[in-house]
């Protein structure tokens with residue numbers, strides 16, 4: 627990687643993923659994220675936890691491919707922040723708590739976040755999560771192991787993956803690898819690099835045996851960066867509304883904690 631400012635990226639190849647969840651575990655270990663108490667999830671994918679959260683930055687999901695009422699195949703895929711080249715989340719953050727770094731990763735800064743949650747609403751992939759159970763809640767999401775990259779190491783998930791389903795490199799070199807896989811094995815891959823152009827392009831590039839939209843990714847995304855739209859509309863928001871957003875965040879936290887306490891008391895009564 628000679629050019630320091632060249633955008634770095636991950637290539638996720640579903641056809642190589644065996645669903646071992648090593649990436650999920652190593653992400654938690656490196657970022658010191660707690661485990662989650664889960665209940666059986668019977669929805670699409672059956673995975674636990676069901677979704678990304680403030681303590682799960684990456685999650686391996688599962689999809690059954692059914693044809694004529696028969697199970698034809700199953701696929702695993704890794705979900706996380708797509709690290710947009712022009713991130714909508716950063717464009718709506720009025721205090722600069724989410725920012726695009728020089729060589730690509732979209733990172734956040736705890737000390738600046740006011741909890742307004744506009745970033746959550748703006749993200750086309752529904753990625754940023756709020757720490758609802760924390761006393762001092764913050765927005766959380768994958769930051770592409772920026773701390774490791776700065777020290778010349780590769781992201782924790784990519785280092786752990788035993789099958790090269792996650793590859794790390796510059797965006798340009800990973801696009802070349804993805805194009806080569808698609809053209810040399812046309813029967814194996816759905817002919818599309820997801821993230822090449824969606825919302826202006828992302829640092830996470832996905833190739834797969836089936837369209838990612840069948841696995842729950844948003845359909846018909848524009849190739850125009852959403853940031854250009856969100857930045858225009860957010861510029862008209864007054865500081866009063868921003869303050870209101872932060873106040874609503876605080877109200878939601880208090881309500882959430884009250885509900886938790888009530889649930890706890892109900893459990894004690896039933897003991």
Ligand code: SF4
Nearest residue numbers: 707708710713715749
């Ligand atoms: S996927 Fe969502 S959270 Fe991640 S950079 Fe893009 S807009 Fe931001």
Ligand code: SF4
Nearest residue numbers: 653684768770771783
């Ligand atoms: S890049 Fe780092 S923070 Fe992001 S999913 Fe991988 S291990 Fe987790």
Ligand code: SF4
Nearest residue numbers: 643644646647649787
């Ligand atoms: S570590 Fe690699 S093979 Fe294992 S679940 Fe993650 S992406 Fe798939």
